[in-house]
Amino acid sequence: xxxxxxxxxxxxxxxxxxxxxINPTLRQTRFIKSCLGESTDQTPIWFMRQAGRYMAEYRAIxxxxxxxxxxxxxxxxxxxxxxxxxxFGFDAAIIFSDILPLLTGMGLKLDFIPGKGxxxxxxxxxxxxxxxxxxxxxxxxxxxxxxxIKLVAPELEAKNTxxxxxxxxxxxxASYAIEGGGSKVYAKTKALMxxxxxxxxxxxxxxxxxxxxxxxxxxxxxASALQLFDSWAGAALSKADYIQYVQPYNTxxxxxxxxxxxxxxxxxSTGTHAYLEDVAACGGDVLGADWRxxxxxxxxxxxxxxxxxxxxxxxxxxxxxxxxxxxxxxLAEAEGHDGYIFNLGHGILxxxxxxxxxxxxxxxxxxxxx
Amino acid sequence: xxxxxxxxxxxxxxxxxxxxxINPTLRQTRFIKSCLGESTDQTPIWFMRQAGRYMAEYRAIxxxxxxxxxxxxxxxxxxxxxxxxxxFGFDAAIIFSDILPLLTGMGLKLDFIPGKGxxxxxxxxxxxxxxxxxxxxxxxxxxxxxxxIKLVAPELEAKNTxxxxxxxxxxxxASYAIEGGGSKVYAKTKALMxxxxxxxxxxxxxxxxxxxxxxxxxxxxxASALQLFDSWAGAALSKADYIQYVQPYNTxxxxxxxxxxxxxxxxxSTGTHAYLEDVAACGGDVLGADWRxxxxxxxxxxxxxxxxxxxxxxxxxxxxxxxxxxxxxxLAEAEGHDGYIFNLGHGILxxxxxxxxxxxxxxxxxxxxx
Numbered sequence: 001x002x003x004x005x006x007x008x009x010x011x012x013x014x015x016x017x018x019x020x021x022i023n024p025t026l027r028q029t030r031f032i033k034s035c036l037g038e039s040t041d042q043t044p045i046w047f048m049r050q051a052g053r054y055m056a057e058y059r060a061i062x063x064x065x066x067x068x069x070x071x072x073x074x075x076x077x078x079x080x081x082x083x084x085x086x087x088f089g090f091d092a093a094i095i096f097s098d099i100l101p102l103l104t105g106m107g108l109k110l111d112f113i114p115g116k117g118x119x120x121x122x123x124x125x126x127x128x129x130x131x132x133x134x135x136x137x138x139x140x141x142x143x144x145x146x147x148x149i150k151l152v153a154p155e156l157e158a159k160n161t162x163x164x165x166x167x168x169x170x171x172x173x174a175s176y177a178i179e180g181g182g183s184k185v186y187a188k189t190k191a192l193m194x195x196x197x198x199x200x201x202x203x204x205x206x207x208x209x210x211x212x213x214x215x216x217x218x219x220x221x222x223a224s225a226l227q228l229f230d231s232w233a234g235a236a237l238s239k240a241d242y243i244q245y246v247q248p249y250n251t252x253x254x255x256x257x258x259x260x261x262x263x264x265x266x267x268x269s270t271g272t273h274a275y276l277e278d279v280a281a282c283g284g285d286v287l288g289a290d291w292r293x294x295x296x297x298x299x300x301x302x303x304x305x306x307x308x309x310x311x312x313x314x315x316x317x318x319x320x321x322x323x324x325x326x327x328x329x330x331l332a333e334a335e336g337h338d339g340y341i342f343n344l345g346h347g348i349l350x351x352x353x354x355x356x357x358x359x360x361x362x363x364x365x366x367x368x369x370x
Numbered sequence: 371x372x373x374x375x376x377x378x379x380x381x382x383x384x385x386x387x388x389x390x391x392i393n394p395t396l397r398q399t400r401f402i403k404s405c406l407g408e409s410t411d412q413t414p415i416w417f418m419r420q421a422g423r424y425m426a427e428y429r430a431i432x433x434x435x436x437x438x439x440x441x442x443x444x445x446x447x448x449x450x451x452x453x454x455x456x457x458f459g460f461d462a463a464i465i466f467s468d469i470l471p472l473l474t475g476m477g478l479k480l481d482f483i484p485g486k487g488x489x490x491x492x493x494x495x496x497x498x499x500x501x502x503x504x505x506x507x508x509x510x511x512x513x514x515x516x517x518x519i520k521l522v523a524p525e526l527e528a529k530n531t532x533x534x535x536x537x538x539x540x541x542x543x544a545s546y547a548i549e550g551g552g553s554k555v556y557a558k559t560k561a562l563m564x565x566x567x568x569x570x571x572x573x574x575x576x577x578x579x580x581x582x583x584x585x586x587x588x589x590x591x592x593a594s595a596l597q598l599f600d601s602w603a604g605a606a607l608s609k610a611d612y613i614q615y616v617q618p619y620n621t622x623x624x625x626x627x628x629x630x631x632x633x634x635x636x637x638x639s640t641g642t643h644a645y646l647e648d649v650a651a652c653g654g655d656v657l658g659a660d661w662r663x664x665x666x667x668x669x670x671x672x673x674x675x676x677x678x679x680x681x682x683x684x685x686x687x688x689x690x691x692x693x694x695x696x697x698x699x700x701l702a703e704a705e706g707h708d709g710y711i712f713n714l715g716h717g718i719l720x721x722x723x724x725x726x727x728x729x730x731x732x733x734x735x736x737x738x739x740x
Contacts, residue, residue: 238663274663312608351557
């Protein structure tokens with residue numbers, strides 16, 4: 001069999017000479033400037049899962065449509081994405097979608113079961129199952145989300161609000177694909193890692209391929225920033241395992257996406273305090289901090305990166321006096337840092353009182369005007 | 371109303387002049403010596419949840435008896451406690467029981483529902499419910515476990531093996547009592563903390579009262595060491611919250627128990643890497659380390675305390691070559707430290723192959739004889 005040779009010409013064509021850039025007006029918003037470490041007039045604020053059950057407008061949509069219906073409908077996704085922007089004027093929108101549907105294009109069957117959370121009907125139970133996974137272009141599973149981005153980006157642009165696209169990180173997606181749902185100890189995922197390290201590598205490589213393609217296409221469709229969600233690596237892995245089994249793949253994602261697009265990229269994880277420096281070393285422009293650590297620790301580990309975080313979502317259930325005290329603590333830790341974005345340390349909870357959201361947005365704004 | 375005055379005589383009687391001491395022969399075992407930072411001929415080894423489902427002998431008992439039946443029967447508890455000692459010759463036994471039944475004496479109704487885990491039928495849903503909790507002596511709920519200790523301690527003594535008594539930490543028990551079962555985000559527990567801090571304080575004080583009494587009585591009954599399990603604080607709390615809402619109560623437990631008994635006390639928690647120094651500051655002789663952090667970090671934070679840990683329980687599901695590599699890593703990090711006890715970073719998993727347990731015990735012994 002003849003070897004396939006890559007000629008210098010082809011190599012050049014694989015190296016995009018022109019990066020995809022973001023809208024120059026949105027580039028000057030306080031959210032994007034803060035992501036890039038530039039000083040701003042006010043601290044930008046948005047909340048993870050800001051389009052969600054705590055809003056009556058959202059619940060009204062979900063009363064009539066399943067989670068997957070909303071994700072697959074560009075119109076409904078766009079509408080839900082706009083809800084918290086219209087209600088609270090957050091400094092950034094995040095496209096309404098979920099990290100898991102990307103797996104369906106690869107051959108996994110996904111369902112959201114009320115009260116039970118997401119379930120994979122045919123979880124990866126052998127190395128052969130990993131080898132059978134496809135790596136199709138993102139449109140195969142995420143056309144709805146890409147179309148929703150196209151639909152909502154101009155509407156957000158009119159409000160001078162950047163849109164964040166996102167993706168689950170390889171470990172988080174792999175653990176769902178292997179466990180078949182959420183997990184407490186990730187026994188199957190880690191047993192695969194430790195027992196079949198080359199199959200783990202093939203799985204992670206496949207996920208990275210699909211994820212990079214999807215992230216780049218979100219920027220092409222109109223997203224002005226990106227976020228990688230590594231929600232589960234910290235709960236599952238030791239520092240040594242993180243470095244061996246996760247870091248190479250997250251690093252690939254940040255590097256490959258950054259080669260192709262010129263948009264800020266947020267590197268978010270939870271429970272990774274034992275090795276936050278290794279998380280930061282994967283790349284990205286912004287290091288996301290969960291609420292468990294003091295924000296000053298995140299700044300210490302972030303180096304040149306900006307920092308996003310880290311109000312405890314449950315603080316929003318507390319009386320105003322206590323909530324304000326906690327906002328003050330977060331702001332005090334961020335004092336004097338240019339690259340800083342106010343956010344929760346994880347997603348907002350469904351039972352959050354709406355007035356506490358408004359009050360928090362107003363208070364953070366008023367404090368940063370002082 | 372006349373003030374109650376405590377006379378100097380009464381104060382003296384509240385201050386036990388004679389501490390409860392442990393068996394002097396067991397005091398010289400490698401487990402107890404390591405707990406106290408003394409050098410030993412070999413590294414002592416035991417596993418959290420070593421009496422459990424991975425053993426056929428245990429499954430045979432549980433096929434005929436529910437979890438609560440075993441806990442409430444001194445004979446069955448004693449039998450199950452001995453199983454891993456007889457099979458593997460671990461350097462310490464831990465009394466077979468559970469952290470939750472202690473709550474039943476206070477007025478909470480507990481059930482273990484197969485597939486769902488422990489459930490509290492009447493969770494604490496108001497500050498009044500907290501005020502209605504009783505603080506009875508430990509015998510009210512834990513007579514079975516105290517009798518099991520009395521039954522099994524002489525049998526263990528004949529094998530020169532110390533017995534560990536244990537208790538759940540106040541936060542961990544409070545979160546079960548408030549959430550009614552396991553939790554992902556501890557929203558109700560934290561909302562109570564933030565909204566009714568004085569009710570939280572009353573709840574924690576009641577738990578401490580009951581826990582101290584129970585721990586002291588376990589040593590009186592024949593336990594030679596104690597362990598406090600704070601399994602959930604790290605998953606739930608920030609450093610600032612840990613210091614405010616947990617540290618004072620854990621500190622009280624270590625201090626109050628140590629005033630009354632002269633037995634080594636293990637301070638175990640998981641997911642507390644962001645503030646392990648604050649965990650260590652609560653007290654105890656041994657700092658337990660989960661598997662997420664390098665053991666060297668635990669030694670760095672432990673100060674004068676001994677360290678116990680921290681093989682990932684899931685390493686026991688891996689092929690021997692990988693498992694051995696991971697044991698070597700743990701032992702290398704502990705190299706040169708006298709106060710060190712080999713253990714898992716959390717409880718052993720039900721699907722652990724029995725031969726990997728034997729091999730691990732043998733290997734740790736052979737390595738530490740070199």
